[in-house]
Amino acid sequence: MARLPADIPYLRPVPDADTVARRQADELLIVDVDGYEGPLDLLLTLARTQKVDLMRISVLELAQQYLDFVEQARTLRIELAADYLVMAAWLAFLKSRLLLPPDPETEGPSAEDMAAHLAFQLERLGAMRQAAARLMGCNRLGIDRFARGMPETVARTRRMEWQAGLIDLMRAYARLRTRDEFRPYAFDRRDVFTMEQALDRLRGLVGEAADWTDLAAYLPDGWQSQPGRRRSATAATFAASLELARQGRIELRQTDAFAPIRLRRKPLDSDPP
């Protein structure tokens, strides 16, 4: 698909002939706009028509060329991608800044700096285009240079090398010989009922205890028959009941030494006296 000739980068004028020819021309124009790889590419093509070194390009003139291009596209009802329009707006802004005397109040880079940077970007893009072409002109493998046509496979064998140091050996032996001296500390949690568990449990239950109830009635299921588990649950529940009494949620009573400990919730004002 033809790109526009570099020295006439404008859209081609549409011949005012019959409609078919016109439509064909329109299609061609769309293709031509698509032929540019974005606004910077279009700018670079436009800049080349000035036939000067890119660093000495007239950015003012370039901005005008670009705006003309966009205007022409618009009159031909060609839809330009958004980035072309954004670039047009930016160039219009740059153009106005270049034409007006510099405003000392304005912050940021001067119009000249912006123009110089644009020129730099164009030169850099042009340089990379050239570099790409030179790169593709290198002596390429499979085109200019060739690898061995019958490479020989290298038979790979694996050899295992075992790693073990004297330290590993001594540690292993030490571990074995002292196995009976010490054991890792292991704490069995299976048969321990914690105070936190008891507290959670009791909080939920004491609301119902309007009358004095034996503490032993609050032991959880499965913790009542085995002596060890019963001891742990009893101790935890007792400690939890002390905590709830301290918080003023329940009252505790024990009539005699070793008599059953009983509890009830603290009477509410609404309770009958």
Next chain:
Amino acid sequence: MTDPAPRPADHAPPLPQQMRMVEAILFASGQPVTLREIEARLPPGCDPLGAVEELRRAYAGRGVVLERVGDGYAFRTAPDLSFLMQAETVEQRRLSRAAIETLAIIAYHQPVTRAEIEDIRGVAVNRGTLDQLIEMGWVRVGRRRMTPGRPATFVVTEVFLDHFGLESARDLPGLAELRAAGLLDSRPVAPGLHMPLVPGDGDDDIAVVHDAFDLSKDDRP
């Protein structure tokens, strides 16, 4: 086993024999072989670099030459004889103009981030373009840039160097002039200076549109 290591020279084969061995190893391989690999396959005590360099001199000007590729070496036919090689010429995958430009930017500016590539080209880099270059083995992901967002960088590979017949990325054509002209400087651009680049990061919609543009024209050589 500590001191004293056996003196290599005592047991290593003489240099011409080492050259024969290196010649055989390199001739047998389709891909470049690194010095380290050569050393691992030679008997102990050899001088792989010395043997390779000697061999390289011996092959200079011949129909097959010993090329240096990054850390490796490979035999390749002399470029001036390519006209004899129609039978071997490999159909090259057609690269879009976008892909070629992106490749050149990565090669000349590496390590380079995707945002920097887009800044230079003035258009979004299509994901597929980078994927294609990576798939071909010419480009790989380098270290992350230590800047906000820690963006990934891209660099060219040894396969790239081998394909284009370059000893190293320093041998890229015109690299010195480009650098002297300041065209490879990565200059942080002040916000106000920056001309607009519409497509943002990973904006796939726009990227697809650009890709469509690429395809419409770049497939032709």
Next chain:
Amino acid sequence: MTDPAPRPADHAPPLPQQMRMVEAILFASGQPVTLREIEARLPPGCDPLGAVEELRRAYAGRGVVLERVGDGYAFRTAPDLSFLMQAETVEQRRLSRAAIETLAIIAYHQPVTRAEIEDIRGVAVNRGTLDQLIEMGWVRVGRRRMTPGRPATFVVTEVFLDHFGLESARDLPGLAELRAAGLLDSRPVAPGLHMPLVPGDGDDDIAVVHDAFDLSKDDRP
């Protein structure tokens, strides 16, 4: 070609150039190339047979030789260098716990029977573990014990001493030294804090069995 044939010498490249061409063609070709094919690819007026023969002489005794294969010619690695076409990759592995413990017991107690090893470890010693140590060359079978059943004993080898940098197995540090070196950092648990133990040796058994399976598999090259 009809007569009168054009006089070759007038137009054909000189012989060294023809040799370069043949060299490149044979190098790059995927299969042996016949004289007829070489002739078809060379510029007119060349002398393919002469170039091939000259090239063959030039390569005689080198790492790569030009051989006649069927009715074609091809480069091949010199037969005496075929050993270079094998690459050995060394894979480093750590010994399993079962293996290192067994090894330690043999080193400290040699000569030691299998039953004694099992007694010290407290678990059965898998045949594969001992086989592995023997195959590695670190352990060998010693004299039979003069006890009922005449069981075999195991001892460590010179290779073992070499690997671990020991002059003899007697140089292995004793328990007291191990403790002094901090390798037995045992803080005996205070009796009051001692909790009932869940017997844990069952796990070890299982671990040993797994190790043995691994080893019996992995030993195959």
